[in-house]
Amino acid sequence: MVKAVSHPLFARVYPKINAYMEAHGSIEHRRELLAGVRGRVVEIGAGTGANFRHYPAEVEQVIAVEPEPRLRALAERAAGDAAVPVEVRPGRAERLPVEDGSVDVAVVSLVLCTIEDVRGALTEAARVLRPTGELRFYEHVRSQNARAFRWQQLLNPLWRRLGGGCHLTRDTERAIAEAGFAVEKVRHFDFRPEGRPNPASPSIIGIARPPTAGAR
Template sequence: MREASTKVHHPVFARIYARVGAAAEGKGAAEHRDEVLDGLSGRVIEVGAGTGLNFRHYPETVTHVVAVEPEPLLRKLATDEATCSPLSIEVVEGVADTLPVDDGSFDAGVASLVLCSVPDQAGALAELFRVIRPGGELRFLEHVRATSPGFARFQRAADIVWPLLGGGCHSSRDTLTAIEEAGFVVERVCRFSFVPCVFAKPVAPHILGVARRPT
């Protein structure tokens, strides 16, 4: 086990996300979470678990979840959510680029709406690669840079202020390329637009899929 090297403290964002994240569930986010977690089994690590919105969507075939969350208020809400779950879910403090777990100790990793926010995306993906066993899966649900150049330019402009409003979230990251550059092989990806509220326009383009750590 390694100690987390950095703290994340976004109390205002955490309060807002606790509301808007829950509200988005009824607008289609719940279906995205069902889809990204469908068929998972064994030991799973989820990075940046937030309030634990994924917890209700894990299938019964998952035997244990380690949910890493650095932000104190979000971690408290996730801990409360975990106690209501019939699954074995352990919520721990930590950051994505220094995961407090051993090499190859998980069958799968889950990144949902978090690779936009981590300060070091390549570092976070390198850590996921380290802790997922060879042959294991990375499930991802992320908002990403648009494929249309005009919209991508709009996102780059939005990123002047977006991270200040969204707890460090960036709207214009090319996360699919970063997943591949980390060494994962993308097996399935679907692109779609999701705008649960008018303010979410810059983060409309999403990807949802499965990548695998090669054996």
């Protein structure tokens, strides 16, 4: 049985947070995340569908999986405005409603911070990817600075409660590697909207190759 994901308060606030972040630079991050993507794509935890308009024309189809009902309704609306075909499906990262080895690209953006079972989600991403496929990721992560990391640890319980389960302290690049993906490219940066750092500033954007069948 797949557990429901319901964060009504967060789902109301997130579109506003996202609009603020996009007005201050995250649009560029979304473009960087999706540059060169082609073929059949699964987007995991698509939220409001903020990525949809940035998919290149070479994309044949996006299957956008989103468990939260209010966010999914917004994603369905965004799908109608996208330049490439987008199908929004209910479901969770830990059990994707997608066939084995059927997609060229799996996209996660600002979502591995929130998913309860990160390893399970990455195993699922590996399951649905073709052997030649790739994982594209854009995530906020734990700080490499010891002092900033201690602040993230202190704030994490409150942040999780207000942020729909979002963690500040995850080492997501490491989690991707530990799940058997080969990280091919990664850019670390601090995202500082309006020049101001915040606890979720440390970020990564990158590409990883799925584990070979024997290594899964």
